[in-house]
Amino acid sequence: MEVEGVPVGGLTNWAGNHAYVARTLHEPESIEQLQEIVWNSRSLRVLGTRHSFNDIADTAGDLLSLRRMPRVFDLDRAAGTITVDGGVRYGELCGPLDAAGFALHSLASLPHISVAGACATATHGSGDRIGNLATAVAALEVVTADGEKTAFARDRDPDAFNGAVVSLGALGVVTSVTLELQPTFRMRQDVYEDLALDRVVEHFDEVTASADSVSLFTEWLGPTVEQVWLKRRVADGEAFEPLPDLFGATLARVPLHPIRGMSADACTHQLGAAGPWHERMPHFRMDHTPSAGDELQSEYLIPRQHAGEALLALAAIRDRFAALLLITEVRTIAADQLWMSTAFGRASVSIHFTWQPNWDGVRAVLPAIEDVLAPFEPRPHWGKLFTMSPEAVRSSYAKLPQFVALIERHDPAGKFRNRFIDRYIFGSD
Numbered sequence: 001m002e003v004e005g006v007p008v009g010g011l012t013n014w015a016g017n018h019a020y021v022a023r024t025l026h027e028p029e030s031i032e033q034l035q036e037i038v039w040n041s042r043s044l045r046v047l048g049t050r051h052s053f054n055d056i057a058d059t060a061g062d063l064l065s066l067r068r069m070p071r072v073f074d075l076d077r078a079a080g081t082i083t084v085d086g087g088v089r090y091g092e093l094c095g096p097l098d099a100a101g102f103a104l105h106s107l108a109s110l111p112h113i114s115v116a117g118a119c120a121t122a123t124h125g126s127g128d129r130i131g132n133l134a135t136a137v138a139a140l141e142v143v144t145a146d147g148e149k150t151a152f153a154r155d156r157d158p159d160a161f162n163g164a165v166v167s168l169g170a171l172g173v174v175t176s177v178t179l180e181l182q183p184t185f186r187m188r189q190d191v192y193e194d195l196a197l198d199r200v201v202e203h204f205d206e207v208t209a210s211a212d213s214v215s216l217f218t219e220w221l222g223p224t225v226e227q228v229w230l231k232r233r234v235a236d237g238e239a240f241e242p243l244p245d246l247f248g249a250t251l252a253r254v255p256l257h258p259i260r261g262m263s264a265d266a267c268t269h270q271l272g273a274a275g276p277w278h279e280r281m282p283h284f285r286m287d288h289t290p291s292a293g294d295e296l297q298s299e300y301l302i303p304r305q306h307a308g309e310a311l312l313a314l315a316a317i318r319d320r321f322a323a324l325l326l327i328t329e330v331r332t333i334a335a336d337q338l339w340m341s342t343a344f345g346r347a348s349v350s351i352h353f354t355w356q357p358n359w360d361g362v363r364a365v366l367p368a369i370e371d372v373l374a375p376f377e378p379r380p381h382w383g384k385l386f387t388m389s390p391e392a393v394r395s396s397y398a399k400l401p402q403f404v405a406l407i408e409r410h411d412p413a414g415k416f417r418n419r420f421i422d423r424y425i426f427g428s429d
């Protein structure tokens with residue numbers, strides 16, 4: 001029995017800047033249907049919630065979405081883990097998880113993305129001691145090219161596991177993900193305005209250590225970081241009084257959106273009101289459009305010790321790119337051991353750019369930004385837009401040969417390879 005797909009016709013990513021070139025979209029409703037599709041397809045990629053800005057999820061062959069697969073919520077209280085299906089979004093998972101008394105260690109700026117898609121691209125939040133979202137993964141089940149299920153678990157085969165978690169979609173279809181949990185907690189969010197850039201550079205470690213999760217936002221219009229978002233865990237009943245002043249920045253008295261002029265209604269609660277972890281860690285609310293909506297994004301991760309130098313170098317060329325920018329966000333990410341993670345082996349700082357939806361303009365300025373960051377060995381976010389050469393990207397991943405071998409072992413015919421994987425992993429496009 002062959003499971004029919006539908007023509008992809010006109011399907012785009014979330015931002016609308018990429019129209020998928022795939023022929024067919026499959027939306028299986030059972031694991032058996034999914035295995036049948038994998039077995040029968042010659043060229044296949046999995047779609048998450050389509051929030052990536054480049055062609056990482058695309059293929060000239062078939063696309064597969066797990067949207068219609070049965071939801072799995074298999075909580076193991078004793079182990080402190082939850083196993084979920086490969087299509088679930090954080091926004092669907094977090095409420096029930098919190099109600100059951102548990103929490104995830106980190107979330108991205110938005111809850112709209114799928115767990116499997118976020119982990120596959122090393123999506124991250126912020127925090128000096130907080131690894132990216134993929135570092136919560138304890139085990140994966142993947143339907144590989146032969147249609148069979150393969151399990152990867154940190155405690156059984158740590159080497160293959162470290163290669164499999166940030167898979168870039170090249171290993172097969174992730175049908176289940178087991179995540180490590182923490183006891184649920186509450187957080188408060190305080191925002192400060194107008195932190196001078198030279199104070200950021202001078203006190204970078206202190207600024208990013210001033211809460212559990214810190215984000216700096218700047219439009220690069222002057223030597224100032226316009227907003228600093230501090231997300232802090234609070235114990236029940238804890239009386240916490242935020243300092244009125246953070247290295248010269250002042251405590252905001254009204255809720256703010258990171259992008260000037262946009263309504264803070266789309267944002268999670270600020271002004272210090274304590275609430276559940278999943279309603280404070282993301283910047284944006286599940287029931288609103290995150291960020292600007294009409295936009296492009298780029299982001300580079302560098303070793304955190306270069307943060308100050310990198311920010312000053314970008315400030316020096318801000319006239320080249322500021323007119324195209326909606327906002328820059330600077331975050332910190334703990335080092336990890338996942339082979340293709342942008343934070344592999346490096347405590348990192350991420351420098352993110354939300355752009356106006358003008359790809360010609362953005363494509364023209366990215367090389368200048370990448371040149372300025374080049375001395376710091378930037379790793380571009382796998383799901384965002386960049387113009388760095390495949391050689392430069394490949395050379396910053398020490399475990400790339402092992403990752404290539406892992407893919408070849410599980411997918412010898414290259415069923416899950418696409419242009420993006422050929423270019424940036426195999427160097428063969």
Ligand SMILES: Cc1cc2nc3c(=O)[nH]c(=O)nc-3n(C[C@H](O)[C@H](O)[C@H](O)COP(=O)(O)OP(=O)(O)OC[C@H]3O[C@@H](n4cnc5c(N)ncnc54)[C@H](O)[C@@H]3O)c2cc1C
Pocket residue numbers: 014015045046047048049050051052053056057066086087108109110113114115116117118119120121122123124125168169170172173174175290291381383384
């Ligand atoms: C408004 C906005 C805000 C963002 N904020 C952040 C942020 O705060 N931090 C950050 O790091 N990034 C951020 N991103 C980027 C985003 O997190 C990544 O692009 C992420 O990959 C999106 O997940 P997705 O489910 O949409 O995956 P998709 O974009 O659909 O797919 C991404 C990759 O995952 C693979 N994949 C998806 N599901 C599976 C599966 N079940 N099995 C195997 N492979 C799979 C795909 O094949 C593809 O290679 C943001 C993006 C947007 C649009």
